[in-house]
Amino acid sequence: MTATHNETAAGLRPYKLLEGRFHRLAALNEAAGMLHWDMAAMMPPGGAETRAEQLAQLRLVCHEILADPAMAGLLGEAESRREELDPWAASNLHEMRRQWIHATALEPRLVEALSRASSRCEGIWREARPASDFAKVAPALGELLALVREAAAAKAARLGGGLYEALLDEYEPGGKTASIDAVFDDLAGFLPELRAKALEAQMRRPAPLAAKGPFPTARQKALGERLMATVGFDFDHGRLDTSLHPFCGGTPDDVRITTRYDESDFASALMGVLHETGHALYERGLPQPWRYQPVGQARGMGIHESQSLLMEMQACRSKPFLAHLAPLLAEAFGHDDPAFTAENLLALYWRVKPGFIRVDADEVTYPSHVILRYRLERALIEGRMEIADLPAAWNEGMESLLGIRPPSDREGCLQDIHWYDGAFGYFPTYTLGAMTAAQLFDAAGRADPEIPARLGHGDFKPLLGWLRTHVHGLASSLPASEILTRATGRPLDAGVFKRHLERRYLHQA
Amino acid sequence: MTATHNETAAGLRPYKLLEGRFHRLAALNEAAGMLHWDMAAMMPPGGAETRAEQLAQLRLVCHEILADPAMAGLLGEAESRREELDPWAASNLHEMRRQWIHATALEPRLVEALSRASSRCEGIWREARPASDFAKVAPALGELLALVREAAAAKAARLGGGLYEALLDEYEPGGKTASIDAVFDDLAGFLPELRAKALEAQMRRPAPLAAKGPFPTARQKALGERLMATVGFDFDHGRLDTSLHPFCGGTPDDVRITTRYDESDFASALMGVLHETGHALYERGLPQPWRYQPVGQARGMGIHESQSLLMEMQACRSKPFLAHLAPLLAEAFGHDDPAFTAENLLALYWRVKPGFIRVDADEVTYPSHVILRYRLERALIEGRMEIADLPAAWNEGMESLLGIRPPSDREGCLQDIHWYDGAFGYFPTYTLGAMTAAQLFDAAGRADPEIPARLGHGDFKPLLGWLRTHVHGLASSLPASEILTRATGRPLDAGVFKRHLERRYLHQA
Incomplete structure (x- = not known):
C-alpha cells in the first residue's frame, strides 16, 4: 500500500465495497460447487429436478450481485484510484472487472436464448451421436452457433480482441490466438513424424502383459x-x-x-x-x-x-x-x-495407439485431437466454415493430423459434448x-x-x-503467460514438450 | 378462485409477486439444507470453516429476501384482497406473513447478540457438562436467557399471545400453552401410576435375552x-x-x-x-x-x-x-x-427403565422428561424462575415426575444442548x-x-x-390442531396415548 492511512481509508472505500460483494459471490459460488459435486457423486436420480431449481436460483442470485446497477460505478471509482492499491488488490480489481464484463456483456434475452438453444441442441445430440446422424443435429447446432457468435461479438466489443478470443477468455483469461497458433502449428508439424517413429520403436519391443483381474x-x-x-x-x-x-x-x-x-x-x-x-x-x-x-x-x-x-x-x-x-x-x-x-x-x-476418440487418446496423439478441434471451432466462430461442412472437414483434418479417417461421425465430429452444449473456446486448454x-x-x-x-x-x-x-x-x-515466464524463464513454447515426447517415446527414458 | 379472470389478474399481482419471492427463498433454503446434510454426513473436518461461510452468506441472502422493504407492502396489499384467493393460496399468504414476522421482528442488533451469546454459551456448556459444573455455565446462560426473553417480547408484540408462545410458534406454529398445559397435566397425573404398574408387571416376566453380537x-x-x-x-x-x-x-x-x-x-x-x-x-x-x-x-x-x-x-x-x-x-x-x-x-x-437421560428414555418415561423441561423453560421465559434455581428445580421435578433424583447436574439440567444453544420452546413438540x-x-x-x-x-x-x-x-x-381434528374426529387429548400405553405396557397387547 503506497497511500497514507487517511488517503487509504477514503480512496479504498469503493474497492472495499467491491471486496465485500465479491466475497459473498465467491461463497455462493462455492455453495453451488458443492451442490454440483453432490449431484454427480451422491444424489439419487429423483433429486435432479429440485437440484436444478436450487442451482438455477443460486445462479440468479449470483448474477444479480454482478449485474447490480451500482457495480459499474464502484468498479469505475475503484479503477480511478488503482494506483493506491497494492499489486494483489490491483489484480483483484482487474479480475472483478473481467468477471463483471462476462456477466453483463450479454443482454438477458441472449443469455436465455443461449441456455434454451444449448439444452435443445445437447438433447438432440444425445440421440444423434449413437445413430451417427450428424444431419439430425446440424440445424440445432447451426442455431446454437449463431447465438454463440452473437455472444462472442458482444463480449469482444467489451474485452477487445477477436471473436474467438472473447470465448476463449472465459476459460483461458487473456489467451491470444496468435500465441496458440504459434505453438499448435509447431506441434502439428512435429507430431506426425514423432508418432511414426514411436510406433516403429514400439513394434520392436514386446507388447505389455495384461494383468490378471478382476481388480476389486x-x-x-x-x-x-x-x-x-x-x-x-x-x-x-x-x-x-x-x-x-x-x-x-x-x-x-x-x-x-x-x-x-x-x-x-x-x-x-x-x-x-x-x-x-x-x-x-x-x-x-x-x-x-x-x-x-x-x-x-x-x-x-x-x-x-x-x-x-x-x-x-x-x-x-x-x-x-x-x-x-x-x-x-x-x-x-x-x-x-x-x-x-x-x-x-x-x-x-x-503405449502409443492412434485412435478416433479423444478421451481415449495417449499422450502423443492427444494434441492432434485438440489441434483439429481448435482449428475447426475457430473457423466456425469466425464465419469461415459452415456447419454443413463440419463432418468432411473433421475427417480430412484427422487424416492429415493423425493419419486415420473415422468410419462414421459418431467416431468423428459427434464424439464430444462441448460444441453441442455451446462450449466453444475450451478445447485448446487441454494441450496448452x-x-x-x-x-x-x-x-x-x-x-x-x-x-x-x-x-x-x-x-x-x-x-x-x-x-x-x-x-x-x-x-x-x-x-497465465507471466506465471509461466517467471516460473520457467520463458514464455510458452512447444520445445520442452517436444523433447519430453522424444525422450519418453523414442528413447524410453 | 372466485374472482373473474380480469379481477384475478389485477388483484393477484402482489400475491403472485410474493409467490415468486418465496419460491426463490425455498430453493435457497433447500440448498442450505443440502449443505447441512453434507456437513453432517460427508464433509471432511477441514471443510468446517468454509462451510460455515457458505451457510452464513446463504442465510444472509435469505434474510435479505424476507427483510426487503417492499415485502411489508406486498403482504399488506395481498392481504387486503385475501377473499379473492382460494383456500390454499390464502393459507400460503398466512404462512408468508408468519415467516416474515419471525424474520423481521428482531432488530439486527438483537439477532447478532443472540447469535454471539448462544455460540458462547454452547461453547462453555461443552466444557461444563462433562465436569458437571453448572455454576461455570450459569452466567452465560443467564445472559442468553435475557436476550431470548427480549426476542420473545419482540415477537409476541407482533404475533399476539404470550412470551413462551412467541418462541413456541417457531417450532409449533399457532401452538397454545393452554392446550399444552391441559394435555401435559393430564399425562403427568397418569404416568406415575402407570409406570409403577408397568415395572411391576415387567418384573414378573423373564428379562429379554441379549442377542449375540457383533452386528457388522x-x-x-x-x-x-x-x-x-x-x-x-x-x-x-x-x-x-x-x-x-x-x-x-x-x-x-x-x-x-x-x-x-x-x-x-x-x-x-x-x-x-x-x-x-x-x-x-x-x-x-x-x-x-x-x-x-x-x-x-x-x-x-x-x-x-x-x-x-x-x-x-x-x-x-x-x-x-x-x-x-x-x-x-x-x-x-x-x-x-x-x-x-x-x-x-x-x-x-x-422394556421400561426409568433413567436420568432423556435421549435414552423408553416410551413410558419419555413424556415425563419433556413435561419437566417444558415447565422449567416456561418458568424461565416468563420470569418466574432464576437460572440459579434451575438445578434444584430440575432435581425436584425429576423426583416428583419420575421418582428418581440425578446424582449430578451432568445427568440433570446439563444433559441437553437446547437451552444452552438458545432453543427455548422446542421441547414440548416431542411429546405433542x-x-x-x-x-x-x-x-x-x-x-x-x-x-x-x-x-x-x-x-x-x-x-x-x-x-x-x-x-x-x-x-x-x-x-396442526385442525389437521388432527379432521383426521381423527377430535382435537388433541391425552386419552388415546394413555390407552396405548396401558395396552402395551400393562396388557402386553
Whole structure:
C-alpha cells in the first residue's frame, strides 16, 4: 500500500465495497460447487429436478450481485484510484472487472436464448451421436452457433480482441490466438513424424502383459487413496468418491475428487485419480488470504490442466515413479502377477495407439485431437466454415493430423459434448495444459535436480513445494503467460514438450 | 378462485409477486439444507470453516429476501384482497406473513447478540457438562436467557399471545400453552401410576435375552435399507447415510436420512432408521404443486415428530410388525440366536427403565422428561424462575415426575444442548408428537381395521395411504390442531396415548 492511512481509508472505500460483494459471490459460488459435486457423486436420480431449481436460483442470485446497477460505478471509482492499491488488490480489481464484463456483456434475452438453444441442441445430440446422424443435429447446432457468435461479438466489443478470443477468455483469461497458433502449428508439424517413429520403436519391443483381474473396486480405491496421500492430498480437506465422469470439485478447503472404477482394468482409475489429485493440489494451494476474492481463484483452465497433467503425465508416468508403483500394485492386487513389474508398467503406460476418440487418446496423439478441434471451432466462430461442412472437414483434418479417417461421425465430429452444449473456446486448454506441464516440470527439475529421483521414493514434497511457490500460491495475481515466464524463464513454447515426447517415446527414458 | 379472470389478474399481482419471492427463498433454503446434510454426513473436518461461510452468506441472502422493504407492502396489499384467493393460496399468504414476522421482528442488533451469546454459551456448556459444573455455565446462560426473553417480547408484540408462545410458534406454529398445559397435566397425573404398574408387571416376566453380537455395520445398514423400502421409502428420492446424530434432511424430492451404528447393539440403529423414515415419508408426501411455497412445507415439529413416532413407536414396535421383524433379524445376523424371536423382541423393545437421560428414555418415561423441561423453560421465559434455581428445580421435578433424583447436574439440567444453544420452546413438540402419533394411528386403524394386521405382513401401503391423505398432503394448509381434528374426529387429548400405553405396557397387547 503506497497511500497514507487517511488517503487509504477514503480512496479504498469503493474497492472495499467491491471486496465485500465479491466475497459473498465467491461463497455462493462455492455453495453451488458443492451442490454440483453432490449431484454427480451422491444424489439419487429423483433429486435432479429440485437440484436444478436450487442451482438455477443460486445462479440468479449470483448474477444479480454482478449485474447490480451500482457495480459499474464502484468498479469505475475503484479503477480511478488503482494506483493506491497494492499489486494483489490491483489484480483483484482487474479480475472483478473481467468477471463483471462476462456477466453483463450479454443482454438477458441472449443469455436465455443461449441456455434454451444449448439444452435443445445437447438433447438432440444425445440421440444423434449413437445413430451417427450428424444431419439430425446440424440445424440445432447451426442455431446454437449463431447465438454463440452473437455472444462472442458482444463480449469482444467489451474485452477487445477477436471473436474467438472473447470465448476463449472465459476459460483461458487473456489467451491470444496468435500465441496458440504459434505453438499448435509447431506441434502439428512435429507430431506426425514423432508418432511414426514411436510406433516403429514400439513394434520392436514386446507388447505389455495384461494383468490378471478382476481388480476389486475397494482395493482400487484403497490404493488410489494411498497414492493421493503420497502425492500430497490432505484428507482432512478433501475426499475421493465415485461418479460417472471423473472431476475435481468442492472448494480449496474441501476438495472433492471423483473417479470411476472398471474391475477388469486397474490402470485407468489409478491414473485418473492422480490426474484429479493434480487439480486438487492446485485448488488446495491457492492463497488463504485471498480465499473469497477473484484474484485468489485458479488462473484458468490451461494452468489448471497443467497441474493435473504435470502430476499424471510428467510425475506419475515417469520412470522413477512407475518403479515405485510396481510393488504397490503387486501388494494391492496379487504378488504373483508378472504384469506388475516396472518394465511392464512402462510398456503399458507409455503405449502409443492412434485412435478416433479423444478421451481415449495417449499422450502423443492427444494434441492432434485438440489441434483439429481448435482449428475447426475457430473457423466456425469466425464465419469461415459452415456447419454443413463440419463432418468432411473433421475427417480430412484427422487424416492429415493423425493419419486415420473415422468410419462414421459418431467416431468423428459427434464424439464430444462441448460444441453441442455451446462450449466453444475450451478445447485448446487441454494441450496448452500439456505443454505448460512439461515446461513447469522441466523447470522444477532444473531448480532442484533431486525432484525427479525423489518421485521414485514416493517423495513429492520438493515438487509440490516448488509448485506451491511458483504456481499455486500466485492464483490469479498474474496472467497465465507471466506465471509461466517467471516460473520457467520463458514464455510458452512447444520445445520442452517436444523433447519430453522424444525422450519418453523414442528413447524410453 | 372466485374472482373473474380480469379481477384475478389485477388483484393477484402482489400475491403472485410474493409467490415468486418465496419460491426463490425455498430453493435457497433447500440448498442450505443440502449443505447441512453434507456437513453432517460427508464433509471432511477441514471443510468446517468454509462451510460455515457458505451457510452464513446463504442465510444472509435469505434474510435479505424476507427483510426487503417492499415485502411489508406486498403482504399488506395481498392481504387486503385475501377473499379473492382460494383456500390454499390464502393459507400460503398466512404462512408468508408468519415467516416474515419471525424474520423481521428482531432488530439486527438483537439477532447478532443472540447469535454471539448462544455460540458462547454452547461453547462453555461443552466444557461444563462433562465436569458437571453448572455454576461455570450459569452466567452465560443467564445472559442468553435475557436476550431470548427480549426476542420473545419482540415477537409476541407482533404475533399476539404470550412470551413462551412467541418462541413456541417457531417450532409449533399457532401452538397454545393452554392446550399444552391441559394435555401435559393430564399425562403427568397418569404416568406415575402407570409406570409403577408397568415395572411391576415387567418384573414378573423373564428379562429379554441379549442377542449375540457383533452386528457388522454393513449388515445393519442392509437390513435398515430393506426395512425402509418395506415402510415405503423410495430410494430414487433419498439416501441412508451415517452421522454422529441421526437426522432427516434434504428435500421432499431427495430425502436424506442418517443413523449411527453400534456393532454391539443391533436394536438402536434399526429403530433409529425407522424413526427417521417416518420423518422422510412426511417430507416426501408433501404436495408437489406447492413444493416451493410456505404452505407446501411441513406443518411444524409436533406433526413432524408424530410421523416419526407413528412409524417407530406405533407401527414398527407393534406386536404384528415385531413378529414380521424377528425372522428378518435372524436372517441378517444369525439363525441360531434365540434372541431373534417375536416374544424376545417384545421384551426388548417394550422394556421400561426409568433413567436420568432423556435421549435414552423408553416410551413410558419419555413424556415425563419433556413435561419437566417444558415447565422449567416456561418458568424461565416468563420470569418466574432464576437460572440459579434451575438445578434444584430440575432435581425436584425429576423426583416428583419420575421418582428418581440425578446424582449430578451432568445427568440433570446439563444433559441437553437446547437451552444452552438458545432453543427455548422446542421441547414440548416431542411429546405433542407422541400423543398425536397415537391419536392418528388409532384413527387410521378405525378407518381401515386391516391396517395393524397388514404391518405383520410388511405391508405399509394402507397405513401410508391414509397418512398421505390425512396428514402429508395437507402440508401447512391448516393449523396442526385442525389437521388432527379432521383426521381423527377430535382435537388433541391425552386419552388415546394413555390407552396405548396401558395396552402395551400393562396388557402386553
